[in-house]
Amino acid sequence: MPPHPFPTEKLRDWFRKNKRDLPWRRDRRPYSVWVSEIMLQQTRVDQAEGYYRRFMELFPDVGALAQAPLDQVLKAWEGLGYYRRALHLHQGARLVRQDHGGEIPSDYNRLIQIPGIGRSTAGAILSLAFNRPFPILDGNVKRVLSRFYHITRPLDQSETGKTLWQKAAAVLPEKKPGSFNEALMELGALICLPKDPGCARCPLRKGCQARIKGDATELPVKKPAKKIPHFDVTAAVIRKAGKILITRRPEKGLLGGLWEFPGGKQQPGETLEACLKREITEELAIEITVGEPFLQVRHAYSHFKITLHTFFCRHRKGRIQKIGIQDYRWVKPEELNHYAFPRADRRVIERLTEHGHLPFRPQRG
DNA sequence: AATACGGGGGT
DNA sequence: ACCCCAGTATT
Structure with a gap:
């Protein structure tokens, strides 16, 4: 038994009381999870919300998206940025229609082959929509785990990535992995902020190594940004x-x-x-x-x-x-x-x- | 391992 | 100005 087991139940309790009512949380179909996860890549919840509602109105299911012309999808994406996401989502819908009979696959190896779906998005779809125990590693989870386990190596090193994925898998419970993943992300989005760790309100404060050492604001470590031409x-x-x-x-x-x-x-x-x-x-x-x-x-x-x-x-x-x-x-x-x-x-x-x-x-x- | 890839909001 | 965001694909 490690000195500080991960306080799973405390996190779950906190999440039950503090989770935001977000549109994609009212609909756990694989398609809804897919669309929301793609939109949320490198994009804040506040920015994605309106886009998500309009998108689901226009393209309520995989079939509707696959059938739509790309122009219409790009128009729905206008202003959201990273437009390759829209292209991939559209291509992905057509691939799902063609290769999977219109049903989003429930296994990792097939999901990962859909354009725009990487390891983390696959984990989100598997855990949130199919209730399967796959981790998510987004910016929030990286920050929370870096602090809890006091990972001091720069975030953008492949070794650090391996460590974080390993931790994300290690803390993941077998039961209700989806809501656990969500809770971890929500904690990073509401409490464990980049410049304000909010340790006093944090359900993980007991075992958090960064809080104990008092350097949570220093983590995660990032390499200095390059100058932009x-x-x-x-x-x-x-x-x-x-x-x-x-x-x-x-x-x-x-x-x-x-x-x-x-x-x-x-x-x-x-x-x-x-x-x-x-x-x-x-x-x-x-x-x-x-x-x-x-x-x-x-x-x-x-x-x-x-x-x-x-x-x-x-x-x-x-x-x-x-x-x-x-x-x-x-x-x-x-x-x-x-x-x-x-x-x-x-x-x-x-x-x-x-x-x-x-x-x-x-x-x- | 490094870089390309948007736009918006917080500080 | 700088930082960061529910990352992925390409080189």
């Missing part, structure tokens, strides 16, 4: 006959599958105008005239920042070819809301349409 990016608002040209990004990579105003990153020694002309020619094989600057938007992604410089432009010459884009479309301003755009482009659209119509701009060379 900044780029200047241009985008063209090309108008013709009351319509605007929008292009669709490739399915892979940043903002995959989303629509945007075409453009790209400024190169060293290049003017913004030259950058825009070059990018448009490279991606669409047409020549444009760059007119008045419109809006500048500053925006932060996860690993770089940009200033987006937009310009009103005119299509001068050539026929559009889909070189660096997946698709393109000429749309009326009011139709822009039917498409999924990145946040930065959304800001441009807001300004573009805020008087109910496009502001007049002289069209000159």
